[in-house]
Amino acid sequence: MVAFGGWDMPVEYSGIVSEHMAVRERAGIFDVSHMGEIEIAGKNALEAVQRISCNDASRLAVGQAQYSGLLTPEGTFVDDLLVYRLAAQHFLLVVNASHIVTDYTYIAEHIQTAGDAVAVDASSRYALLAVQGPRALEVLQPLTGVDLASLKYYWFAHGEVANVRATISRTGYTGEDGFEIFAPPQSADRLWLAILEAGRPVDLVPCGLGARDTLRLEAAMRLHGNDIDQTTSALEADLGWIVGWKKDDFIGASVLRQQKAAGVTRKIVGFELLDRGIARQGYDIYADDVRVGVVTSGTQTPYLKKSIGMGYVPLTLIDPGTEFDIDIRGRRVRAQVVPMPFYKRKK
Amino acid sequence: MAYPANFKYTKDHEWIEVSGDRGKVGITDYAQQQLGDVVYIDLPEVGARVKAGQSFGTIESVKAVSELYAPLAGEVVEVNTSLKDKPEAVNKDPHANWMIVIKMSEPAAAASLLDASQYADLVK
Numbered sequence: 001m002v003a004f005g006g007w008d009m010p011v012e013y014s015g016i017v018s019e020h021m022a023v024r025e026r027a028g029i030f031d032v033s034h035m036g037e038i039e040i041a042g043k044n045a046l047e048a049v050q051r052i053s054c055n056d057a058s059r060l061a062v063g064q065a066q067y068s069g070l071l072t073p074e075g076t077f078v079d080d081l082l083v084y085r086l087a088a089q090h091f092l093l094v095v096n097a098s099h100i101v102t103d104y105t106y107i108a109e110h111i112q113t114a115g116d117a118v119a120v121d122a123s124s125r126y127a128l129l130a131v132q133g134p135r136a137l138e139v140l141q142p143l144t145g146v147d148l149a150s151l152k153y154y155w156f157a158h159g160e161v162a163n164v165r166a167t168i169s170r171t172g173y174t175g176e177d178g179f180e181i182f183a184p185p186q187s188a189d190r191l192w193l194a195i196l197e198a199g200r201p202v203d204l205v206p207c208g209l210g211a212r213d214t215l216r217l218e219a220a221m222r223l224h225g226n227d228i229d230q231t232t233s234a235l236e237a238d239l240g241w242i243v244g245w246k247k248d249d250f251i252g253a254s255v256l257r258q259q260k261a262a263g264v265t266r267k268i269v270g271f272e273l274l275d276r277g278i279a280r281q282g283y284d285i286y287a288d289d290v291r292v293g294v295v296t297s298g299t300q301t302p303y304l305k306k307s308i309g310m311g312y313v314p315l316t317l318i319d320p321g322t323e324f325d326i327d328i329r330g331r332r333v334r335a336q337v338v339p340m341p342f343y344k345r346k347k
Numbered sequence: 348m349a350y351p352a353n354f355k356y357t358k359d360h361e362w363i364e365v366s367g368d369r370g371k372v373g374i375t376d377y378a379q380q381q382l383g384d385v386v387y388i389d390l391p392e393v394g395a396r397v398k399a400g401q402s403f404g405t406i407e408s409v410k411a412v413s414e415l416y417a418p419l420a421g422e423v424v425e426v427n428t429s430l431k432d433k434p435e436a437v438n439k440d441p442h443a444n445w446m447i448v449i450k451m452s453e454p455a456a457a458a459s460l461l462d463a464s465q466y467a468d469l470v471k
Contacts, residue, residue, distance in 0.1 A: 011410065012383065012410075015383060016383055016384060016409050016410065017383075017384045017409070210383075210410060214409065276386065276387045276431070276434075277387045277407065278386060278387065278407055278409070278412075280412075299409060300384070300386040300409050302384075302409075307386070329405070329412070
């Protein structure tokens with residue numbers, strides 16, 4: 001168990017590699033109740049969300065979700081989040097556990113000028129279980145009346161799962177098909193056990209933080225605190241697709257528009273090590289013995305069986321096939337830029 | 348997995364199998380369980396001098412990087428180079444996959460290490 005954002009969380013149950021493989025090949029369940037939930041509601045809730053979230057929430061139908069960022073005026077990340085449109089003027093933001101207070105304070109301050117809208121930290125009202133993997137649907141369907149097959153990627157529905165009132169969302173942080181289930185905390189253990197039981201025929205396994213990290217990294221999903229933070233802009237992080245360029249003003253908009261016009265000087269890339277080892281967060285990247293960048297995430301991936309990572313490098317080094325060196329505790333290891341995501345599931 | 352009775356053990360979770368003035372060194376089953384999936388092992392060259400309780404290399408798993416500590420002092424006379432390409436062998440059979448052989452400068456010091464039952468108690 002490790003301390004994580006105020007929670008005690010298991011790094012692994014049966015082992016990172018076996019949990020990772022279970023999610024790629026069958027199904028796994030994660031207790032991600034540590035994630036924070038902030039609700040924004042009121043007559044002008046949409047304007048409020050549009051101000052603080054960089055993606056364009058007006059494009060969301062009720063029942064739909066989107067990935068977005070909570071940015072500083074410099075266009076860098078206070079946090080990343082999912083925005084769920086619960087009703088026309090009622091939104092649910094799912095944020096990282098360690099930033100709940102920071103995010104809430106930041107949001108509350110910045111929506112004051114948006115009109116009639118209030119933000120509520122509702123984190124203690126939600127437990128969150130993620131069921132991920134190609135057989136996740138098969139496991140969950142018998143437990144719920146919601147027609148899961150008709151629920152599209154990044155859409156959600158309200159209903160019951162194992163007789164527990166829940167919101168089921170077709171989202172996840174693994175690069176695999178799957179669902180995330182919001183439920184009342186007092187029913188979370190019952191729900192967890194019911195899903196474990198229903199998952200027995202497909203050998204669904206409980207998964208910890210370790211596999212969550214290796215899975216998201218294989219899928220090249222950014223982790224706040226590693227790959228994105230208050231020093232990296234949305235464009236440097238290659239997340240221009242979550243910026244609502246057509247929106248009116250939002251926090252970070254003017255800097256991002258300038259960066260888009262002028263171009264950025266460094267960018268995140270995915271790389272593969274050409275020799276053994278793991279390039280971990282903070283290790284330096286060298287080109288011809290000059291320090292040019294830094295690794296933000298790295299692991300040995302159980303499924304691809306390669307040592308991969310992400311890091312920021314100058315634009316001259318971002319093309320796939322480009323090579324550079326990474327200093328792994330005094331040993332220089334050659335790495336090659338590869339396209340992201342490292343892993344993409346077959347549709 | 349049982350801890351072989353003919354090995355000696357350290358509190359840092361290495362084992363040493365002493366035979367004359369030579370000692371074969373590896374990590375224990377408990378250590379490999381704690382580390383999880385091993386992906387890289389950095390070992391010294393033959394001829395390197397090691398001191399008791401000091402690092403002779405590193406072992407890296409998906410989870411973390413850890414130091415390898417020499418149970419006793421001496422000179423490295425053999426290195427298990429097969430672990431370079433098959434580091435995961437340490438997970439499968441930690442008590443068979445030795446890392447280095449030390450020519451001990453003071454073989455009698457082995458008596459001060461833990462025996463199998465003391466070590467088993469330590470990690471209980």
